[in-house]
Amino acid sequence: MIFKVCEQEELRRLFDILAADNTVVGPVQTGLDRNGSALNAFKPVADYTNLNLGYTTTKLSAKSYFLPFRESLASFQIDGNDWQKTVDYHCDRPIVFFGLHACDINALNKLDKVLMGNTYPMPYYAAKRKNMFIIGIDCQPQPFCFCRSMGSDTVLHGFDLFITDIGNRYFIEIQSATAYNILARIKTRPPEEVDHLQYMAIAAHKNKQFTSRVDTTDLTKILDMEFQSPVWKQWGDKCLGCGTCANVCPTCYCYGVEETVDIGLRSAQKVKTLYSCNIVDFAEVAGGHNFRSERHTRLKYRYYHKHRGFVEAYEESLCVGCGRCGEACLAGITVPEVIASVRGEES
Ligand code: SF4
Numbered sequence: 009m010i011f012k013v014c015e016q017e018e019l020r021r022l023f024d025i026l027a028a029d030n031t032v033v034g035p036v037q038t039g040l041d042r043n044g045s046a047l048n049a050f051k052p053v054a055d056y057t058n059l060n061l062g063y064t065t066t067k068l069s070a071k072s073y074f075l076p077f078r079e080s081l082a083s084f085q086i087d088g089n090d091w092q093k094t095v096d097y098h099c100d101r102p103i104v105f106f107g108l109h110a111c112d113i114n115a116l117n118k119l120d121k122v123l124m125g126n127t128y129p130m131p132y133y134a135a136k137r138k139n140m141f142i143i144g145i146d147c148q149p150q151p152f153c154f155c156r157s158m159g160s161d162t163v164l165h166g167f168d169l170f171i172t173d174i175g176n177r178y179f180i181e182i183q184s185a186t187a188y189n190i191l192a193r194i195k196t197r198p199p200e201e202v203d204h205l206q207y208m209a210i211a212a213h214k215n216k217q218f219t220s221r222v223d224t225t226d227l228t229k230i231l232d233m234e235f236q237s238p239v240w241k242q243w244g245d246k247c248l249g250c251g252t253c254a255n256v257c258p259t260c261y262c263y264g265v266e267e268t269v270d271i272g273l274r275s276a277q278k279v280k281t282l283y284s285c286n287i288v289d290f291a292e293v294a295g296g297h298n299f300r301s302e303r304h305t306r307l308k309y310r311y312y313h314k315h316r317g318f319v320e321a322y323e324e325s326l327c328v329g330c331g332r333c334g335e336a337c338l339a340g341i342t343v344p345e346v347i348a349s350v351r352g353e354e355s
């Protein structure tokens with residue numbers, strides 16, 4: 009890893025250089041919530057002053073740029089006596105993500121394992137993922153963040169640059185050769201001891217700010233032991249089966265595929281739509297049998313996939329602790345409370 013330091017004004021120059029040839033997507037304030045706190049979302053940004061780099065967690069993650077909620081996979085058209093098929097990869101222009109938090113970069117790294125692994129890589133995802141430049145930015149923990157418990161409060165790979173505000177200047181971690189070359193176009197300097205000390209002081213202060221935690225010690229074993237625990241029914245009775253948690257989650261990737269054919273049989277489309285394992289027909293199969301017709305079995309399945317099955321397959325959890333699902337859940341179901349109850353603890 010190579011480190012540099014730049015003055016704050018240089019970040020604007022970096023933005024302008026990148027925006028000249030790329031679509032830049034970053035955090036933008038979109039309004040205020042009912043408590044007067046800023047609401048933020050990832051949007052294409054043409055002007056540096058529209059970026060809100062001190063943003064708090066967005067409601068929706070950056071997932072929509074890699075795994076859109078609805079995406080055309082292919083379309084078919086009869087032209088004369090021939091079929092024409094169009095495969096839609098949707099990757100016109102490189103995307104620069106300017107200001108992703110560590111948890112969201114970790115989420116992408118997890119999605120990569122599933123969607124770009126060796127067995128069945130998903131070309132639609134891979135085409136977008138390979139055509140992007142990621143600038144990470146440090147953040148301050150919110151009351152619902154438990155990324156530290158999940159080891160996702162920092163990130164070691166999956167980005168080109170990572171910047172930390174250390175007062176009136178930025179500490180920059182450089183991961184890629186592309187980033188190194190682009191940084192040569194702005195004014196930077198090697199960090200000095202005072203910069204290292206300031207970086208470490210900020211990291212130590214941040215670590216003390218976490219108020220939400222999940223005890224992951226032996227969690228896979230405990231989940232195996234507590235598969236029949238009555239707490240699953242208690243949480244299931246609260247759950248509305250709405251699927252919002254999966255929609256906002258940066259690591260949920262399940263989807264359904266629907267094929268539509270026009271009434272004249274001249275054209276057809278194959279469309280992928282993200283889906284949630286909490287929705288009632290998620291496990292319904294041909295013939296109408298539903299393997300998880302009860303809400304608590306579906307809620308339990310989501311937790312076992314995130315914290316048990318994925319760990320077995322990849323030796324890490326599929327949850328980055330961003331807290332979005334708990335924030336968005338109308339029933340007030342949060343990961344820290346569910347896991348604490350399974351462990352027999354008060355949350
Ligand atoms: S846990 Fe909450 S957000 Fe998720 S399906 Fe149930 S009610 Fe909806």
Ligand code: SF4
Binds near residue numbers: 327
């Ligand atoms: S399960 Fe919840 S806390 Fe974990 S990554 Fe998904 S949205 Fe974030």
